[in-house]
Amino acid sequence: MVPPMPTDPVAKPRTKPAEERRDELMRSAERLFLEKGLEQTTIEEITAGAGVAKGTFYLQFSSKADILQALRARFVQGVLDGIVAAVEGRTGQDWRGKLAAWSTACASGYLDAAGLHHLAFVAEPPATREGLSRNILIDHLSELLTAGASGDAWSVDDPGFTAVFLFNALHGVINQPVDETPAGRAELLRKIEAHFLRTLGLASGID
Incomplete structure (x- = not known):
């Protein structure tokens, strides 16, 4: 008599x-x-690209607009994750370095x-x-400005207002056509950093 096959304790689930x-x-x-473009893409194409049935889409999202909103949120979170890693890479009291980062x-x-x-x-x-x-x-950014002010790195009357001001300045610049060569990108980042530092009354390194 052939003994029953043992159950595989690490067998992969049949559904993801x-x-x-x-x-x-x-x-x-996203692809x-x-x-x-949004209008030209169908939900059937999205599910086919993901290798799932059309009904699976509606278990996660209500519409194409809904999945686009999720992409927006993921994009912003991804930018924040990069910011947090860069800022945390600076030493505790290096407020100038944290702001530049x-x-x-x-x-x-x-x-x-x-593109996204x-x-x-x-x-x-x-x-x-x-x-x-x-x-x-x-x-x-507002939290960073508040912390730096508490550490006597700079003086800022309204961190929230200043954060909105700086973010929108940065946002406006990168929404313009930019030189995407390595040298052009480096120059753009240098100018943005310099304006952030100057706004807080810090030496920019290019003054």
């Missing part, structure tokens, strides 16, 4: 976790939106995903402009 399905749908949508990481995050940013915020803009005055990037 919901978060993995969601990520696959978002990656498929198609960038290739074809913030400006460079934020600008780089936008430039690295320029243009699609999600310019070609298909959000319903309101609230994100230009209230978002997690501005919140993080």
Whole structure:
């Protein structure tokens, strides 16, 4: 008599976790939106690109606009993750270095995903402009400005206002046509950093 086969304790599940399905749908949508645009892309194309049934889409998203909003949120979170890593890479009291790191990481995050940013915020803009005055990037910058003021690195009367001002200055610059050669990009980042530092009354290094 042949003994029964033992159960494999590490057998892979036959269905993927919901978060993995969601990520696959978002990656498929991002690729198609960038290739074809939002209006020209169908939900069937998104699900085919993700290798899932059409019904799976509606378990995660209500519409193409809904998945685009999720892409916006993921984009901003990705930029913030890069900023946090850059700022935390500076020593505790190096406030000038932290501010310089913030400006460079934020600008780089936008430039690295320029196509998605243009699609999600310019070609298909959000319903309101609230994100230009209230978002997690501005919140993080405001916290940094507050902490630096507490550490006597600079004086700032209204960190929230200053954070909105600096973020929108950066945002406006990177929304212009930019020289994407390595030298052109380095020069742009240098200028952005210099203006951040000057706004807080710090030497820019190019003065």
